[in-house]
Each structure stands twice: as structure tokens, then as C-alpha cells.
Amino acid sequence: MKQYKWLIPALLAVYVAVPLVFGSDNYVMSLVIASLVIGGIALSWALLGNLGGMVSFGHSAFFGVGAYASAVLTMQHGVPVFLAILLAGVAAIVSAILMLPVLRLRGPYFALAILAYAHIFRILATEWTSVTGGSAGIANIPRLPAIGGFDFGSKTGNYLVILTIVLVFAAIYDMIRRSPHGLALRAMHDSDDATRVVGVNNTLLKGLMLLVSSFMCGVVGAFNVHYINFLEPDYAFSTLWVTIPIVAAIFGGYRTITGPLVGAVVVYLVDQLVVKSIIPTGHQLVLGLVLVAMIIASPDGLLALMRKFMRKKDAAA
Amino acid sequence: MTELIMQSLYSGLLQGGSYALIALGLALVFGAMKVINLAHGELVLLAAYIGYTVESKLGVNPLLAIPVAVVLVTLASAGIYLLVGRIKTNREINSLTLTYGVGVIITNLALLIWSADVRATSSSWMQEAFVVGPLYSMRSEVLFFGVSVVLIAGLWWWLSRSWYGRAVRAVSSNRDAAKLMGINPGFTELVSFIVAGIMAAFAGVALFSYGVITPAFGGVLTVKAFIITVLAGIGSIPGVLIGAVLLGIAEALTVTLASSALQELAGMGLFLLVLFVMPNGLFGAARRRG
Amino acid sequence: MLQLENVTVRFGGLTAVNNVSLQVGSGDVVGLVGANGAGKTTLFNAISGLARAGGRIVFDGRDVLRSPMYQRARMGIGRTFQIPQPMHELTVRQNLTVAQRFGTGTTDARRIDEILEFTNLTAKAGRDAATGLALSELKALEVAKALATNPKLLLLDEVLAGLETNGKRHFMNMLKQMHEAFKVGILIIEHDIETISNLCQRVAVLNFGQLIAEGTPAEVFSNPEVVKSYTGAEHA
Numbered sequence: 001m002k003q004y005k006w007l008i009p010a011l012l013a014v015y016v017a018v019p020l021v022f023g024s025d026n027y028v029m030s031l032v033i034a035s036l037v038i039g040g041i042a043l044s045w046a047l048l049g050n051l052g053g054m055v056s057f058g059h060s061a062f063f064g065v066g067a068y069a070s071a072v073l074t075m076q077h078g079v080p081v082f083l084a085i086l087l088a089g090v091a092a093i094v095s096a097i098l099m100l101p102v103l104r105l106r107g108p109y110f111a112l113a114i115l116a117y118a119h120i121f122r123i124l125a126t127e128w129t130s131v132t133g134g135s136a137g138i139a140n141i142p143r144l145p146a147i148g149g150f151d152f153g154s155k156t157g158n159y160l161v162i163l164t165i166v167l168v169f170a171a172i173y174d175m176i177r178r179s180p181h182g183l184a185l186r187a188m189h190d191s192d193d194a195t196r197v198v199g200v201n202n203t204l205l206k207g208l209m210l211l212v213s214s215f216m217c218g219v220v221g222a223f224n225v226h227y228i229n230f231l232e233p234d235y236a237f238s239t240l241w242v243t244i245p246i247v248a249a250i251f252g253g254y255r256t257i258t259g260p261l262v263g264a265v266v267v268y269l270v271d272q273l274v275v276k277s278i279i280p281t282g283h284q285l286v287l288g289l290v291l292v293a294m295i296i297a298s299p300d301g302l303l304a305l306m307r308k309f310m311r312k313k314d315a316a317a
Numbered sequence: 318m319t320e321l322i323m324q325s326l327y328s329g330l331l332q333g334g335s336y337a338l339i340a341l342g343l344a345l346v347f348g349a350m351k352v353i354n355l356a357h358g359e360l361v362l363l364a365a366y367i368g369y370t371v372e373s374k375l376g377v378n379p380l381l382a383i384p385v386a387v388v389l390v391t392l393a394s395a396g397i398y399l400l401v402g403r404i405k406t407n408r409e410i411n412s413l414t415l416t417y418g419v420g421v422i423i424t425n426l427a428l429l430i431w432s433a434d435v436r437a438t439s440s441s442w443m444q445e446a447f448v449v450g451p452l453y454s455m456r457s458e459v460l461f462f463g464v465s466v467v468l469i470a471g472l473w474w475w476l477s478r479s480w481y482g483r484a485v486r487a488v489s490s491n492r493d494a495a496k497l498m499g500i501n502p503g504f505t506e507l508v509s510f511i512v513a514g515i516m517a518a519f520a521g522v523a524l525f526s527y528g529v530i531t532p533a534f535g536g537v538l539t540v541k542a543f544i545i546t547v548l549a550g551i552g553s554i555p556g557v558l559i560g561a562v563l564l565g566i567a568e569a570l571t572v573t574l575a576s577s578a579l580q581e582l583a584g585m586g587l588f589l590l591v592l593f594v595m596p597n598g599l600f601g602a603a604r605r606r607g
Numbered sequence: 608m609l610q611l612e613n614v615t616v617r618f619g620g621l622t623a624v625n626n627v628s629l630q631v632g633s634g635d636v637v638g639l640v641g642a643n644g645a646g647k648t649t650l651f652n653a654i655s656g657l658a659r660a661g662g663r664i665v666f667d668g669r670d671v672l673r674s675p676m677y678q679r680a681r682m683g684i685g686r687t688f689q690i691p692q693p694m695h696e697l698t699v700r701q702n703l704t705v706a707q708r709f710g711t712g713t714t715d716a717r718r719i720d721e722i723l724e725f726t727n728l729t730a731k732a733g734r735d736a737a738t739g740l741a742l743s744e745l746k747a748l749e750v751a752k753a754l755a756t757n758p759k760l761l762l763l764d765e766v767l768a769g770l771e772t773n774g775k776r777h778f779m780n781m782l783k784q785m786h787e788a789f790k791v792g793i794l795i796i797e798h799d800i801e802t803i804s805n806l807c808q809r810v811a812v813l814n815f816g817q818l819i820a821e822g823t824p825a826e827v828f829s830n831p832e833v834v835k836s837y838t839g840a841e842h843a
Binding site: 057111127250289290296 | 352353355400403405406407409411413414415417419422424426428432433539540543544547578585588589592
Binding site for chain 3: 180183184186187188189190191193194195196197198199200201202
């Protein structure tokens with residue numbers, strides 16, 4: 001229980017202090033909310049990578065499906081926003097179920113297959129105009145509603161909602177990781193037969209991780225849609241939602257749970273505040289460079305690199 | 318109606334030549350190094366833009382861009398090989414992310430240098446109609462189809478007859494045994510990257526000569542190349558050829574019979590079909606676990 | 608409990624197991640011997656589901672030929688690998704936790720402690736399974752993992768190979784105790800004639816994938832056919 005002593009003050013800080021201090025500054029709040037959205041995607045990506053053992057280059061598929069599902073549900077079927085967000089997560093699960101046959105492909109083939117699926121969804125969104133409004137997109141998507149006097153549609157409201165979503169997902173990730181299922185998942189990457197021979201249904205567990213990851217990513221996509229109130233196919237399925245979370249997760253250390261979140265905040269903030277002012281178009285270039293550099297220097301993330309550096313210094317001293 | 322279908326088959330066939338070049342490059346590198354170069358489509362993109370630059374800056378026929386493209390793209394390809402070589406652990410997965418990053422770099426460089434505008438060749442020589450009976454095409458399509466055929470035949474000869482070619486096959490089937498026979502796997506892998514680069518260069522100039530290019534289409538090409546390798550099954554050059562032609566034809570038919578907007582969907586549809594119905598591809602060896 | 612009828616395993620053109628029929632009843636200890644490459648491990652692979660086979664494999668009254676490996680494990684077929692395959696990234700105790708949870712569907716920490724005691728791994732329970740153990744401990748872990756799934760049938764693949772005399776003796780005692788305490792049927796592959804004679808009521812001999820003899824140890828090891836097939840296969 002000792003490790004949880006920092007939890008209460010941390011929660012207080014993020015739930016109370018941040019809105020109090022920055023609540024009136026729209027710009028800062030926007031940055032924080034956006035980085036939490038990225039963090040949510042990065043978390044779902046890392047979960048799939050770590051527990052599912054699958055590297056995905058197509059998480060934009062789940063993000064986009066969640067976004068469109070929620071938009072359509074609220075605008076064409078009058079579903080309340082919060083419920084729509086949940087259902088959008090379910091829609092993302094359905095899209096993941098369509099991907100299950102791809103599970104039997106080995107690592108690189110799986111990654112590419114997911115990428116292909118992401119393309120398919122993007123094209124479907126562009127062409128299925130009757131439902132999705134085609135390439136023109138959908139505008140005026142409802143904001144988060146006011147409940148019990150508190151307007152969740154405000155900047156602070158949005159912040160609290162995405163914060164909660166991300167924290168809940170982190171908790172779920174942690175729970176799974178510690179459970180026997182999590183243990184089996186971690187073992188099966190290098191010990192496929194060793195787990196099967198004691199009764200683990202490897203395929204089922206991995207499939208479940210795909211579904212969990214897709215749900216999380218879909219919910220984040222849905223939230224995002226009610227935050228920015230606008231949607232179009234090239235945005236919803238943009239490769240940005242593939243690249244930034246991968247860079248964030250790897251930069252922050254994708255083997256941990258906090259890594260992707262910290263990475264998301266850092267990478268996104270640096271990208272928006274520093275890089276974009278220097279190279280407005282093509283600023284993703286820097287993301288690509290960071291990714292390449294990280295893989296070569298320290299695929300386990302910046303923290304791991306720093307720890308190695310510290311150890312070398314200690315050894316030299 | 319039949320003329321339309323015949324025309325589609327013909328156009329698809331011609332397009333298949335370039336697709337085959339691209340897919341073969343991807344397959345060659347994978348065979349030699351067990352690495353999928355996610356930036357392969359971007360190499361083709363690079364060549365295409367080199368074609369554009371040569372044409373617009375020097376005012377000459379894009380064919381003359383080929384030597385430049387070959388040199389630059391091969392250098393880039395070798396560069397990717399060097400980067401991949403620096404990966405210390407988990408090469409299979411990390412190389413994916415690494416090459417993906419390289420792809421992002423190239424795509425955004427293209428965006429920076431050439432902007433997002435759609436480019437196409439303005440060479441009338443390239444665009445001139447070339448008629449064979451009732452079948453119509455652009456001169457560039459037929460020309461580059463011929464080039465592809467020559468290159469692929471050359472590749473086939475090289476793989477089966479030359480020492481390097483056999484070395485590549487040896488390394489891909491058993492790396493350690495190959496080492497024992499005096500084959501340097503590192504060098505063989507480099508060679509495969511270089512050959513893939515050469516083919517990508519030709520394919521890029523080809524695509525510029527008869528199609529339209531934007532920075533985004535690098536990623537799309539990688540996906541198509543991958544779809545073709547899935548169609549073909551593992552380790553089969555004839556399979557790649559047939560897969561490439563199939564994809565070209567499927568796309569052409571979709572454009573003719575449905576709409577041009579759904580063109581991309583054709584490939585994806587084929588891909589899903591194969592995944593569900595024939596997971597070993599058309600010619601792949603069965604590799605299911607017991 | 609286990610009935611093999613005309614089991615055949617083919618890899619391409621090679622027939623590794625050829626028409627083998629064998630029975631193991633609950634409470635039996637049956638030895639499986641033969642020269643290297645005779646097909647013993649392949650037969651184990653067929654029984655546990657790692658290799659595709661033809662013929663009939665009936666376990667506990669059910670035909671398991673089409674059942675995937677994990678299902679056979681849950682039904683009660685436990686198996687050790689000749690080259691130990693610990694579950695990576697997990698500790699010894701976690702290895703057993705996973706085995707128990709998925710092999711039996713329940714969690715029983717006390718039973719895990721018992722098994723750790725029994726296989727002498729209690730001191731190493733917190734060590735990383737893949738990197739923190741000596742060879743004899745890895746082999747003990749193989750047995751422990753299999754035991755954690757509450758098996759009705761245990762397939763032991765050369766658990767003694769590579770151990771020195773003391774280790775061997777300890778293991779043999781453990782196997783005897785295991786048979787009595789846990790009431791499992793055992794099918795054991797070993798090269799050492801003395802061990803087999805000591806442990807097994809029955810012995811089956813494979814040669815080039817075929818069953819060439821079956822009977823008590825005394826009968827089998829005095830059979831000239833068997834002796835002939837064995838020459839050149841003895842290792843120290």
C-alpha cells in the first residue's frame with residue numbers, strides 16, 4: 001500500500017489544482033486536453049503492444065470509427081452524448097472483431113493488415129455519404145452536456161471527462177496486467193508453447209486484448225468528436241493518430257503504464273509549442289526523426305535511456 | 318460492354334507491371350532480411366517526385382530522370398538498411414516502427430519540398446495515345462510495362478543464376494549455414510536493399526509518367542505492395558506477378574464499372590477476400606501450426 | 608485413460624511416428640524408450656496436441672484428435688518439454704499461478720506452495736524463471752508447471768537427462784512420490800535402463816517410429832530386437 005501514498009495528492013493535483021490554476025486560460029487547457037486525447041490513444045496502443053504482443057499501425061481505424069459512431073448516434077438518432085460515447089466504443093469493438101482473422105498473421109503482417117483496415121475505413125467514411133456526410137464531413141456535433149448544473153461542455157468540463165477516461169483506462173490496463181491473464185499474455189510472446197501446454201488459449205486472450213484496445217481508442221475518438229464538434233474523414237482517420245501515439249508511447253516507454261501518458265504530454269506539447277512554429281507544414285517530420293532516433297538509441301523509451309546513462313556514470317565514478 | 322471490360326483488363330495489366338516492381342522490392346528485402354520496409358512506398362514516391370523535379374526544372378522528358386532517381390533512391394534505400402542494422406534488439410518489430418518513422422520523414426519532406434499539390438507529368442510524349450487494336454493506353458503505360466517486364470526478367474535471372482542472387486536465397490533460407498559457406502549476410506542484405514531501391518526508382522518514375530502523385534500516396538503504395546504479397550503467398554515470384562496484375566485489373570474494373578472513388582477499395586476488398594478464403598495466398602506454401 | 612490407436616505423424620515425406628498403438632491406465636507408470644530420433648518426443652507432441660496426427664487418440668473416453676493443445680491441457684494431459692521451456696518474464700511462482708489458473712480454472716495458493724515444496728523450488732519461487740535457475744531447477748519447474756494443472760496423465764520427456772547422479776536420484780524419488788501422492792498416470796521417456804526398470808511397470812519401445820516391443824522392463828530389455836535397436840544409442 002506504500003506505493004499508493006502518492007496517489008491521493010496526485011489525484012488532487014490533476015482534478016482540482018489544474019482547473020483552478022489554468023481553468024481560465026483556454027489555450028493551456030486546449031493543449032492539456034489534446035495531449036490527454038493522444039495519451040489515451042497511446043495507452044490503448046501500448047496495451048495492445050505489451051499485452052497483446054501486436055504492433056498496430058492502424059489505430060486510427062478505431063479512433064475514426066469511434067468518432068463517426070458517436071457523431072452519427074447523437075446527430076441522427078438522438079442518443080445522449082455520454083451514452084453515445086460508450087456505444088461508440090462498442091462500435092470500435094465491432095470493427096476490431098472484423099480484424100480478428102488477421103490475428104493469425106505474424107508480427108509484421110499483422111501490423112500492415114491493420115494499416116490496410118484503417119485505409120478501408122477511411123475510404124468507407126468518405127464514400128458512404130448518406131451516413132457520414134462524405135468528405136465534406138459533419139459539423140455542429142453536440143458538445144458534452146450539462147449535468148447537475150455543471151457544464152461538461154466547458155473547457156474544464158471536457159478536461160475532467162477526458163482525464164477520468166484516461167485514468168480509468170490506465171487502471172483497467174493495470175488490473176489486466178496484474179491478473180493471471182496478464183501474466184499469461186506477457187509470457188506468451190516468447191513462450192508460445194509453454195503457455196498453451198498448461199491450458200492457456202493464446203489466441204483468445206490476444207483477441208480479447210485487441211477488443212479492449214479498440215474499445216479504449218474508440219471511446220477516446222468519440223470524446224474528441226464532442227470536444228471539437230466537427231468531423232471529416234481525413235481528420236478522423238488521419239495518419240497523425242497513428243504516428244503521434246506511437247512516438248509518444250515509445251518515447252515515454254511503452255512497457256510501462258505511465259510511459260505512454262507522459263510521452264504523449266511531452267511529445268505533443270513540444271510538437272505544438274516548438275516544432276510547429278518552426279516548420280508549420282510537415283512538422284510531423286520531427287516526429288519521424290524522433291521515432292527513428294528512439295528505436296536506435298533506446299526502444300524502451302527515454303526513461304530507460306536516462307537510467308542507462310545514470311548507471312554508466314555511476315560505473316565510471 | 319465487352320470493350321470496356323477488355324480495356325480495363327488491358328489497363329490493369331499495364332498498371333500491374335509497376336505494381337509488381339514495387340511488390341517485388343518489398344518481398345526481396347523481406348526474404349533476405351526478414352524485415353518489412355514500411356518506407357518502401359515512400360522510396361517510390363521519392364523517385365516520382367524526382368521525375369517531377371527533373372521534368373519541371375530541366376524541361377526534359379521524365380525518362381531522363383531515371384538515372385538520377387536510381388542513384389538517389391538507391392542511396393536512400395541503403396541508408397534505411399544502415400539504420401535497420403543499428404537496431405539492437407527485437408529486430409522484427411523494431412524495424413517496423415523504424416521504417417515507419419522513415420516513411421513519415423520522407424512523406425513530410427516531400428510535403429515540405431513539393432507541397433501537397435497534386436502533380437502529374439506534362440510531357441505530351443508520355444501522354445500520347447498508344448493504340449493496339451481496340452485497346453487504348455498512354456505511351457508511358459506501355460513503355461513502362463515493357464521496362465517492368467525486362468526488369469523482372471532480369472531479376473529472375475539474377476536470383477537464379479548469379480552468385481549474389483543465389484546468396485540472397487541462401488541467406489533467406491538459413492542465415493547461419495550461409496555464413497558457414499562464406500556468404501556475408503550483411504552484404505547480401507545490403508544488395509537486396511539496393512536492388513529493391515533500383516526497382517522502386519523505375520516504378521516511381523513510371524507512376525509519375527502516367528498517373529498523379531501527392532505526398533500521401535507513398536503510404537498507400539506500401540499497403541498495396543503488401544496486399545500483393547499477401548495475395549501471392551510467401552516466397553513466390555510468379556505469385557507476386559500475378560497478384561500485381563490482379564490488383565491492377567481489380568482497380569481498373571472498379572473504376573470502369575463502379576466509380577473512380579472506390580478504386581482503393583478494390584485492393585482492400587481483394588485483400589480481405591484472400592485473408593478469409595485463402596490465407597496462404599494464391600501460391601504460398603502452407604505454414605499452419607500443427 | 609489414454610488410448611492410442613494407430614497413431615501416425617508425418618512431416619512432409621517423413622513418417623516420424625508409424626501406426627503406434629498404446630494404452631496408459633490411470634495409476635500406470637509406462638516407460639517409452641528408443642534410440643534418438645525414434646519418434647518418442649514426436650509421439651508426445653501428438654498426444655499433447657503440438658503435432659498433427661492421424662489415427663485415434665482417446666483420453667478419458669473422449670477423442671481428442673481435433674482438440675487444440677490448450678484444451679487437452681485443461682482436460683488433464685500435462686507435459687514437460689525435453690528442453691525446459693519456462694514462461695518468460697515471469698517468476699517461478701507466477702509460472703505456477705498461470706499454469707494452475709488456466710489448467711484447472713481455479714486459484715489455490717496453498718497447492719502452489721505444496722508443489723513448490725515437493726519440487727524443491729520454494730527458495731527460488733521469486734526468481735525469474737527464464738534466467739534465474741540452474742538446469743536441474745528448470746527441469747523441476749517443468750514438472751511443477753505440469754503438476755499445477757492437476758493432470759490425470761503426465762508426459763515426462765527426459766527429465767533426468769543432463770543431471771548428475773545425485774540430481775537423478777532425487778528426481779527419481781520425487782517421481783515415485785508423485786505417482787503415489789498425486790495419483791497420476793505417467794508416460795515417461797528416458798534413456799537410462801536402470802531408471803526405467805526402477806520406475807515403470809511397463810515399457811514400450813519405439814524404433815524408427817514404430818512400436819517394436821512392449822512388456823515388463825525385464826521382458827523388454829532382454830529382447831534381442833530391442834538390444835539391437837539400442838546399440839549406439841546409449842549415452843553416459
